Amino acid sequence: MIKIFLKLSKFSSILFFITVFYLLVPFKCFTQEKLSIIGLNKVDHKIEPSLKYKFQHSNDLSARYQIFIKNISQQPINVENIKKIYINGRSPDEWHNCKIFSWYRFPYQHSNFPEEIPANSLMIWEFNGRNNKWLQSSNIHFRSNAIDTTIKDDNQLIYISNIVFTGPEKLLHPDLVTIHIFNDSKQDYRVSDIIFWQPSQNASWHFLYPVDSVTEFKTIPNDKRIMSGEKSILQINSKKFMLGYIAIQVRLSNSSGGVKEIWAYVKIKKESFDISSGWSNNLIDGKPAFLNEEFLKILKYLHVNTAHYNGQPGYSDNDQLFSRYPIKYFGSIVPWENFDKDSLLHRIHAIEILGEPQYGGGNPVDPQQVNMELIKFAPSRIPTTLTHSEERIWRFYSGLSDYPHYDAYRVSSPSADKWRNYDRWNGKKISWGAPLETIGTMTRSLKYLNRPAPVAYWSQGPHSGWQVYGGRKRTSPTASELRVQAYHALSTGITSLYWFNLSHTALIKYPDLIEPMKRIGREILLLDSFYIHGTQWIYEQQFETNKPIWDLSTFVAPQGVILFALDLDYSINSGLKTFTFTSKKKANLKFKLPKWVDTQWELFCLSEDGLTQIGYELISDNSILINDEITEVGVYVLLPSSGSGGRFLKQKWQKLIDEERNHTVNWYKR
Numbered sequence: 001m002i003k004i005f006l007k008l009s010k011f012s013s014i015l016f017f018i019t020v021f022y023l024l025v026p027f028k029c030f031t032q033e034k035l036s037i038i039g040l041n042k043v044d045h046k047i048e049p050s051l052k053y054k055f056q057h058s059n060d061l062s063a064r065y066q067i068f069i070k071n072i073s074q075q076p077i078n079v080e081n082i083k084k085i086y087i088n089g090r091s092p093d094e095w096h097n098c099k100i101f102s103w104y105r106f107p108y109q110h111s112n113f114p115e116e117i118p119a120n121s122l123m124i125w126e127f128n129g130r131n132n133k134w135l136q137s138s139n140i141h142f143r144s145n146a147i148d149t150t151i152k153d154d155n156q157l158i159y160i161s162n163i164v165f166t167g168p169e170k171l172l173h174p175d176l177v178t179i180h181i182f183n184d185s186k187q188d189y190r191v192s193d194i195i196f197w198q199p200s201q202n203a204s205w206h207f208l209y210p211v212d213s214v215t216e217f218k219t220i221p222n223d224k225r226i227m228s229g230e231k232s233i234l235q236i237n238s239k240k241f242m243l244g245y246i247a248i249q250v251r252l253s254n255s256s257g258g259v260k261e262i263w264a265y266v267k268i269k270k271e272s273f274d275i276s277s278g279w280s281n282n283l284i285d286g287k288p289a290f291l292n293e294e295f296l297k298i299l300k301y302l303h304v305n306t307a308h309y310n311g312q313p314g315y316s317d318n319d320q321l322f323s324r325y326p327i328k329y330f331g332s333i334v335p336w337e338n339f340d341k342d343s344l345l346h347r348i349h350a351i352e353i354l355g356e357p358q359y360g361g362g363n364p365v366d367p368q369q370v371n372m373e374l375i376k377f378a379p380s381r382i383p384t385t386l387t388h389s390e391e392r393i394w395r396f397y398s399g400l401s402d403y404p405h406y407d408a409y410r411v412s413s414p415s416a417d418k419w420r421n422y423d424r425w426n427g428k429k430i431s432w433g434a435p436l437e438t439i440g441t442m443t444r445s446l447k448y449l450n451r452p453a454p455v456a457y458w459s460q461g462p463h464s465g466w467q468v469y470g471g472r473k474r475t476s477p478t479a480s481e482l483r484v485q486a487y488h489a490l491s492t493g494i495t496s497l498y499w500f501n502l503s504h505t506a507l508i509k510y511p512d513l514i515e516p517m518k519r520i521g522r523e524i525l526l527l528d529s530f531y532i533h534g535t536q537w538i539y540e541q542q543f544e545t546n547k548p549i550w551d552l553s554t555f556v557a558p559q560g561v562i563l564f565a566l567d568l569d570y571s572i573n574s575g576l577k578t579f580t581f582t583s584k585k586k587a588n589l590k591f592k593l594p595k596w597v598d599t600q601w602e603l604f605c606l607s608e609d610g611l612t613q614i615g616y617e618l619i620s621d622n623s624i625l626i627n628d629e630i631t632e633v634g635v636y637v638l639l640p641s642s643g644s645g646g647r648f649l650k651q652k653w654q655k656l657i658d659e660e661r662n663h664t665v666n667w668y669k670r
Contacts, residue, residue, distance in 0.1 A: 034071060034072065034073040034077050034081070034146040034147065035069050035070065035071060035072070035073075035077070035082070035117075035144075035146045035147040035149075036069065036070050036072045036147075036149070037067055037068065037069055037142065037147075037149055037151055038068050038069070038070050038122075038261075039066075039067075039068030039247075039249065039261060039263035040065070040066070040067060040068065040151060040154065040156075040263065041065070041066040041068075041156065041159070041160075041262070041263045041264055041265065042063050042064070042065050042066075042153070042154070042155070042156045043063060043064045043156070043398070043399070043448070043449060043451060044061070044063045044155065044156070045061040045062055045063055045064070045129075045395040045398075045449065046061070046395070046445065046448060046449070047059075047061070047391070047392065047395070047445075048391055048441050048442070048445050050438070050441060051391055051392070051417050051438060051441060051442070052417055052418050052419075052421035052422050053390075053392050053416070053417050053418055053421075054418045054421075055392070057392060058131075060130075060131040060132070061131070061132070061395075062128075062129025062130060062131050062132050062135075063128075063129055064126075064127075064128040064129070064395075064398055064399045064449070065126065065127055065128070065129075065140075066124055066125075066126050066263065066264075066265050066399075067124065067125040067126070067142070067151075068122060068123075068124055068247065068249075068263050068265070069122070069123045069124070069125060069147070070120070070121070070122050070123075071117050071118065071119055071120060071121050071123075072120075073119065074119050074120070075119055076116035076117060076118055076119055077116065077117040077146055078115065078116060078117075079107065079108075079113060079114065079115055079116060079117060080145070081144060081145035081146040082106075082107055082108065082117070082144045082145070082146055082147075083107075083108045083144075084108075084144055084145070085106055085108070085125075085142065085143070085144045086141075086142070086143045086144065087127070087134065087140065087141070087142060088134055088135065088136060088140060088141050089141070090134070092104040092106055092127055095127075095134050096368055099130055100129065100130055100131060100133050100134045101127050101128065101129055101130065101134070101368075102128045102129065102130045102367040102368070102396035102397070103127070103128050103367040103368045103370070103371040103396075103397075103400060104126065104127035104128070104368070104371075105124075105125065105126040105127070105371065105375065106125055106126075106127075107123065107125075107206060109372070109375070110206070110375065113206060114204065114206070114207075117146075117207070118207055120209065121207035121208065121209060122197050122207065122208040122209070122247060123206060123207060123208075124208075124247065124265045126265075126399065128367070128395075128396065128398065128399055130396060135153060138152060138153050139151065139152055139153060140152075140153050156262075157183070157184045157185035158181065158182065158183045158184065158185050158189060158226070158252070158260070158262060159181070159182055159262055159451070160179055160180070160181055160248065160250065160262055160263075160264040160451070160452045161180045161181065161182045161231075161447075161451050161452055161535060162178070162179070162180035162451070162452050162454070162493075162535045163177065163178070163179055163180075163248065163264060163266055163452040163453075164177070164178045164271050164454060164495070164532055164533055165177050165241055165268050165269065165270055165271060166178070166270065166271050166272075166532060166533070167270060169272075172243070172270075172342055172345060172346070173240045173241055173242065173243060173270070174240075174241050174243075174268065174270045174271075175237060175238055175239070175240050175241065176235065176236070176237055176238075177235070177236050177238065177241065178233065178234070178235050178533045178558065179194075179233070179234040179235075179236070179248065179250070179452075180231060180232070180233055180234075180452075180535050181226055181231065181232050181233075181234065181250070181262070182231050183226040183227065183228060183229065183230055183231065183232070184229065185228060186228050187228055187254050187258075188225060188226070188227050188228050188254060188255065189225070189226045189252040189253065189254050189260065190223075190224050190225050190226070190252065190253050190254070191217075191219065191224045191225075191226065191232070191234065191250060191251070191252060192215070192251040192252060192253050192259075193213060193214060193215045193251050194213070194214045194217065194234070194236060194248065194249070194250050194251070195210050195212070195213045195214075195248075195249040195251070196210070196211050196212045196213075196214075196238070196241070196246060196247070196248060196249075197209060197210050197211065197246065197247040197248075197249065198211045198241070198242055198244065198245070198246050198247075199242075199244060199245060202242075202243075202244045202379050202380070202381060203379055205244060205245050205378050205379055208245065208246075208247050211242075212238055212239075214236050214238070217234055217235060217236045217237075218234070218235040218236075218558070219232060219233065219234050219235075220232065220233040220556075220558060220596065221594075221595075221596045222596075226252070230594075230595070231535075231537060231556075231594075233533075233556070233557075233558055234250075235533075235558055241268055242268075243268050243270065243345070243381035244267065244268060244381055245265065245266070245267050245268070245378075246265070246266060246267075246268055247263065247264070247265045248263065248264045248265075248266075249261055249262075249263055250262045250263075264452045266402070266452060266453055267383055267384075267402040269350075269383040269402060269403055269454065271454060271495055271532050272528075272532070273495055273496060273497075273524060273525065273528035273531055273532055274305055274306040274328060274349050274496040275302075275303055275304050275305060275306065275496070275497050275498075275499070275521055275524065275525075276304065276306035276307055276308070276330055276349070276496065276497070276498035276499060277299055277302075277304045277306070277307045277327075277499055277501070277502035278307065278308055278458075278461075278498055278499055278500045278501035278502060278503075279307075279308045279501050279503065280295075280299070280307050280308070280501060280502045280503050280504075281307060281308075281309045281312060282503045282504060282505065284504050288312050288314075288315070289503070289504055290307075290309070290312040290314075290315040290316075290327065291312070291314050291315055292504075293321070293325075294665065295504055296315075296321075296324075296325035296327075297325070297663050297665055298507065298514070298663075298665045299325065299327065299502065300324075300325050300659075300663040301514075301518060301660055301663040301664065301665055302499075302502070302514070302517050302518050302521050303518065303521030303522060303524070303525055303656070303659075304327070304499070304502065304521070305326060305327060305328055306327060306328040306330050306349045306496070306498075307327045307328075307330060308330050308331050308352065309327075309329060309330070309331055310329055310331040310332060310333060310339075311329060316329075316347070326347070328347055328348060328349040329347055329348045329349060330348075330349040330350060330352055330385075330498075331351075331352055331353075332351070332352070332353045333348065333351045333353070333382060334353065336351065336377055336380045336382060337380075339382065340380045340381050340382055345381060345382070348382055349496070350382065350383045350384065350385040350402070350403050351377055351380075351382050351383065351384045351385060352385045352387070353373070353384075354370060354373060354374070354386060354387075355387060356387045356388075356389045356407070357369075357370045357386070357387075357397070358388060358389040358390050358393060358394060358397065359389055359390075364393070367396050367397050367400065370386070370397060370400055371400055374386070374400055374401055383401075383402035383403045384401045384402045384403065385401050385402070385403045385404065385405055385456070386400055386401035386404050386405075387405060387406065387407055387458070388404055388405070388406040388407075388446060389406065389407065389408075389416055390416035390417075391406075391408075391416070391417075391441075391442050391445050391446075392416070392417075394406070394445075394446070394449065395449050398449035398450050399449075399450060399453075401453075402453060403453065403454060403455070403456065404446060404450045404453065404455050404456075405446075405455060405456035405457060405458060405496075405498065406442060406443075406446050406455075406457060406458065407457075407458035407500065408438070408439065408442055408458075409458075409460035409477075409485070409500070410433055410434045410435070410436050410438065410439065410460065410477075410481070410485055411432065411433040411434075411460070411472070411477050411478075411481050411578070411579070412432055412433070412466060412468070412469045412470075412472050412474065412475050412476065412477070413460065413463075413466055413469065414466070415434065417434060417438075419431050419432075419433065419434045419470075422434055422435055425571070425572055428572065430470060430572065430577070431469060431470035432469045432470030432471065432472035432577045433470075433472070433572075433577075433578075433579060436481065436484050436485055436488060436570070436579065437488055437551050437566070437568060439457075439485050439488035439489050440488040440489070440491065440492045440539075440551065440553075440566075443455070443457060443488070443489045443492035443493065443494060444492050444536070444539070447492065447493055454494075454495040455493075455494055455495070456494050456495060456496035456497065456498060457489040457494045457496075457497055457498070458498045458499075458500050459482075459485055459486045459489060459497050459498065459499055459500070460476075460477050460481070460482060460485050460500060461476070461477075461482065461499035461500055461501065461502060461506070461513065461517065462476045462501075462502065462506040462507060462509065462510035462513045463475070463476055463500060463501050463506050464476075464503065464505045464506040464509050464510075470577065471577060472576075472577035472578070473576075473577070474576070474577075474578065476506070476509075476510050476513065477513070478578050478579070479512060479513060479515075479516040480579065480580075480581050480632050481578065481579055482513055482516055482517070482520075483516055483519075483520060483632055483633060484566060484567070484570075484579075484581075484632050484633060486520050487520075487564065487566055487632075487633045487635075488551070488566060490524065490531065490564075491536065491551075491553040491555060491562075491564035491566065492536050492539075492553065493531070493534070493535050493536045493555065494531070495531055495532050497524065499517065502517075518660060519608060522653075522656045522657070522660065523606060523635070525652075525656055526606075526649060526652055526653055526656060527562060527606075527637070527649075529557070529559060530555065530557040530559055530560065530562055530637075531557075533557045533558055533559070534555050534556055534557030534558075534559075534562070535555070535556065535557075536553055536554070536555050537554045537555060537556040537561075537594060538553070538554040538591075538592045538593075539552070539553050539554075540552050540592070541568065542589070542590065547569070548568040548569075549567075549568055549569050550565050550566065550567065550568060550569075550587065550589060551564075551565070551566040551567075551568050552564070552565055552589065552590075552591055553566075554591050554592060554593060554594075556594055559639070559645065560601075560637060560638050560639040560640065560645060561593065561594070561597060561601075561637070561638040562635065562636070562637055562638075563589075563591045563624070563626070563634075563635075563636040563637075563638065564633070564634070564635060564636075565587060565589050565626075565630060565633070565634035565635075565636075566632070566633055566634075567581055567582070567585060567630065567631075567632055567633070569582070569585070570582075581631060581632045582631070583631050584629040584630070584631055585629065585630055585631065586627075586628075586629055587626070587627070587628050587629065587630045587634060588625070588626075588627055589625070589626045589627075589628070589634070590623050590624070590625055591623060591624050591626070592621075592622065592623050593618075593622050593623060593624055593638075594622075595622055597618075597622070597624075597638060598618075599618050600640075600641040601638050601639060601640055601641055602638070602639050602640075602641050602643070602645075602646060603615070603616045603624075603626070603636055603637070603638055604636065604637045604638075604639065604646060604649070605628065605634075605635070605636055606635040606636070606637060610650065610653045610654075611637065611646065611649055611650055611653060613646065614626075614628075614636075624638075637649070
């Protein structure tokens with residue numbers, strides 16, 4: 001009996017230690033991991049110190065993360081296994097509640113999330129930090145019942161900066177994608193192949209599968225290389241991209257045989273350069289403005305094709321009237337199921353439903369609340385937009401919408417920044433205006449923080465409702481101020497421009513802005529394919545005796561190069577309280593060019609009369625020298641020397657002129 005008892009006691013002790021061992025050792029040791037992190041896209045936060053605010057900038061910066069996670073188990077995984085996710089020891093809810101995450105998107109947030117994660121499917125987990133208090137080291141640890149993995153918090157020195165989808169106007173789906181890659185690393189890379197991942201259907205937008213793998217594509221430069229410190233453009237023709245979410249996996253190799261992957265995740269927006277009139281469907285003689293054909297004609301005259309509305313009975317259901325003066329919908333678009341139809345999608349610019357949440361009536365709306373409102377539109381094929389307001393904090397809202405834009409006006413308007421804090425004009429401080437070039441500063445910031453999504457800009461137009469600021473009597477911009485603000489955004493890289501606001505009342509009050517807006521609209525549409533497919537390649541300022549004279553931008557697209565010179569040597573008219581520019585100012589300009597531009601290219605100058613070919617000098621450091629006379633803005637187009645590009649643009653210019661003549665209105669000239 002004693003021997004039996006001793007044997008049982010020994011067995012019990014062994015069983016006890018085995019039980020304790022199983023409890024203490026991580027579960028991962030005994031079950032095969034079901035989810036694997038196969039990609040990371042990180043966008044480090046930046047702020048622009050040149051912008052002046054009442055409150056100091058916070059230098060406690062974090063980043064926005066997209067984590068690409070694949071079910072590698074070959075079997076569906078029950079969603080219960082990922083309902084409790086921990087990042088560096090805490091759940092995203094906990095990090096958000098202690099104001100360390102600004103927003104996050106994880107599967108358990110969605111009430112309609114399926115019960116199972118399909119085999120071989122890809123999910124994207126996203127979160128955006130307010131600061132780096134959650135990041136205890138250079139590693140990030142993810143843990144749930146289906147994953148227990150640590151990844152390195154790498155800086156993204158080579159990354160996808162822009163993704164744009166286009167296709168023939170008559171086709172619903174795009175069939176061409178343009179991808180810009182920036183290489184800030186110290187290594188040269190070569191693009192091996194590109195893999196596209198999409199949902200099987202939009203209702204199941206959470207899960208993506210490989211739909212195409214491409215090894216043949218057009219590149220600029222044409223050898224598929226991305227040199228250290230350089231940029232490259234890829235263009236891929238595909239059978240067709242389904243509207244909705246897409247993940248893009250680009251595989252790279254270096255000379256030593258090393259392999260690297262870069263990733264991006266966006267919602268496909270079939271891109272076109274749209275020009276919006278803002279909230280323009282006001283009453284004219286007691287009836288909606290879009291029932292007034294004279295008003296529709298002037299919008300057409302201004303090359304406007306978009307407005308803030310969801311359709312107007314008597315106009316949008318009148319095929320004859322709408323076809324003559326088509327205005328895309330840009331509004332709340334709810335319920336979205338009523339709009340997400342093949343027959344209507346070509347009429348819709350984007351969803352705009354939340355206004356300016358960074359202001360929120362004086363109290364900023366929590367970014368996570370904004371996230372939960374926008375995620376309701378995830379199953380739709382319609383892109384969402386968000387109006388950003390204040391560069392000082394808009395990094396907290398970055399990545400939330402498919403097509404972000406911002407509003408910031410530089411004269412006689414409400415503003416987030418403190419105008420009297422700018423020391424721009426030899427110590428003279430003003431409260432009726434701000435440096436116009438800060439439009440370019442903010443556009444670059446918005447593009448970077450929301451990369452690789454396209455962005456748009458609310459540009460200051462005629463507006464009848466603002467009060468007097470700083471004693472300035474004119475409550476809208478002058479023609480020069482209007483043009484320069486628009487071009488600071490255009491030269492930086494926007495794919496739509498929204499005028500604020502082309503109401504009938506405002507146009508009557510400021511008829512002197514109609515012709516300048518018409519000219520800008522014509523110039524935009526002339527070069528719209530450059531804006532859509534291109535990006536700002538090089539930006540710098542040209543100085544003279546330590547004073548900024550020109551704002552210079554080299555803007556590169558597959559079709560060619562646009563060179564922008566914007567006058568920074570403007571002055572203050574103290575009596576009128578306006579900004580004044582020198583007419584036909586002599587300019588000796590030096591633009592840096594990509595290395596693949598050679599002496600055989602043709603240079604055209606864009607003026608009010610169209611495109612004129614001019615001479616130039618290409619010097620040894622791959623810079624171009626241009627001597628010209630400029631008023632406010634200089635625009636130059638470099639094209640390959642075949643001659644066909646110049647002929648095409650000149651023909652397009654004439655068609656735009658003819659379109660204006662067909663819609664000429666004279667009431668505002670009286």
